[in-house]
Amino acid sequence: MSTLPDPPADIDLSETKVPELVSVFVVTWVLGVLCVGLRVFVRLVVRRNKLWWDDWLVMASLIWSGAFMFDVTCYMVPQGLGKHIWVAPADALKSYFLGLFIAEWTYTLSLVLVKCSILAFYWRIFSAEPKTRLFIYIMAGMVLSWGIAVILVTIFQCLPVNAFWMRYDLVNPMQASEYTCGVGVKEFFIGNAIPNILTDFLMILVPLPSIYRLYLPRSQKYAIMGIFVVGLFVTAVSIVRLQYVLALDLTAIDATWNWSDEMMWTGVETNVATICACLPNLKPLFNLIMFGSWNHSTVRSTNPDGTSRNGPAISLPDRKWPSSLRLNPQEHGSSKAFVTAQGKDDKRPFSVLTDNESNTWREQDSDLELMGGSLRQGGASGVVVTTQVNIHNSK
Template identity: 30%
Template sequence: MDGLPSCALLCLTEAVASSSCSLLELDCICHNALLTTQLQTCGLQNCTVKDNLRSMRFLYDTCDYPVVVDNKVFPAIIIAGIVLASVAVTLRISGRLIGSRLGLDDAVILLSMATAIAISIIGLIYIRLGLGKDIWFVPFADITKIFHLYYFEEILYVASIALTKISMLLLLLRLFPDENFRRATYIVLAFTICWGLGIFLANSFSCQPISYFWHMWDGEHEGKCIEHAHLLWAHAIINILLDVVIIGLPLSTLIRLNLSWAKKIGICSMFAIGIVVTIVSILRFTSSLSFDMLDNPTKNFVSIGIWSLVEVYLAIISVSMPGVCAFFNYTSARCSSKKSSAAYGGGRSSSRRSPGASNAHGNGTIPTPREVTSGTFQSANREQGEFIRLQEIDSFRT
């Protein structure tokens, strides 16, 4: 029994005395479920946190219990998610640079992307420190580091989610000049900014002193914290409700467009892709209902961490989808117009063209943002570039 803390040895002696095993019968002790349960309960009541973890490590090593490390899916999600989100944002920005100009919504999504990159880096460090292992297999110093990183990851997570929603609302303001729609969008935007700032500050100052957040696990430091589960639930519930509101905002306006139902469904589906993000938010919320930061956290962080990563990446991708569609529409239109120009020039003499026969859109390029066709909105401010056209998202040719 060398290496077993004295408090745990006392618990073991008491538990064995009331069982059919003896201290020398390790196989009997290890496979007596009632005895090991009594031993763990006694350790929680009489040992320090660190001694209890030493006891659990001793029990697993001595009894040769199977050790399961859950660290395969987490890095795969990080790598796949950050690559896909980066591609989506790059195409969005490229499409905007080709078709019109960058706006505030683009700047905000770049900020959200920066927070997603930071979250991804933290996630990879998690794996190196021991995320996915039972906490009694992780060195004490690394446990503190994991909690420290988790503190920053939670702050970055709520910031990224709020920024993504703000970017979407700013995009809607660039798309729709209707005053009633814009008034409603501004109200939702103001609420989202206040909610994002509030939950950011609540997570940042959830513990007093702040350092108690990453030291509270060992039971050796003094401090107090807001119940972490309450913060998770409050954020999740408002987050889901905002998703529903933001998804619903443009749909009624889009349905009234002068388009075929097939195109209406296609465009509405593109805006409603955020429903997938909402489903992920709900799954993260259900995962958080049973989450306890102090109950084997290095193992339990994995589940809620995966849902958080998926939500962050999918949110960025879904908000970038209109810009991605714009990029492909612009590049496709330009390729088509070049082919048409080449075919026309090869089949007819340029001297036979009438003055009005030249491409109305200027040298075979796609229509400029100032040209408005059926199914779009017009505004007196369009020439100043305040609005972008819905054609920049999808082609409305009938």
């Protein structure tokens, strides 16, 4: 590698972005670890369910985002990232491009896994609707295709592969005649970012129609939607990162300084994605903070003798629900839930179902059966049902 040119006169060689770079990476990753830990706690302890695919996938994503963080903070930063190239170690450019090579595919694996975790969560909750299932299939195909394409381009952007960093080796740099690098780094980052932003935005839209159709008070409906729409923050971070990519000057020799902001926002993107993927699963914690209990219910109370304080109670006969009305088709086991229903709607018989997911559903047949409840007369709004029900299969 040729000798570095003299630094521009207007550059302060003592300035550094290292504290900001390291603190942002570490803090956001630790927050991701905390959210994943709380998610597992809610799943295993509060709801007493087994971990499912969405839980395992987000934990795998956390591992790869951790590998990305350690690559940047423990390898690239000591080798000069966040400082001007003139005060960085002599082999800073080689170390930077080796670290960048590792960062590209660890970043991609982390995002692919967290997106797959979100889609698996959608499948577990909303897959009873055929249109939603189709959309999940399409989104999964897009995410996996994007991830495979990015990783393949990352690996083979230079031939031989190690030419991506060995061309900057101080002792024995590869000569231009010994390698081929047919992919522009800036163009690759732009082509990486745009499909990523598109899939982020589309995935936010998946649950909103299903949530909007729920028989819930409007405030609760909007609150649940808000938890999902928080994912827009990930899209916003991706757009900010893209702006830094577009502003990069690849002709400038000061790569360790110029690329540090883009690298920092890339780390923020992966860790914030992990946090947002966990938020819908932390609803019991939000209930505890806002209402003082893990499970917040809107059911009305009854007297000890079984009569309603709002009217007389009568027997509710057993009733079968077809498979198209399954509440949670991916859970297995048996369950109890508190239900409040208003009026008559055979398509959506439950107007309010509290999120007591410490229980699971048993799926051995196509039908679920609603056993023994109590029915009481309400006011002008119609018949109101408040009951504890057992939901299980019948053959």
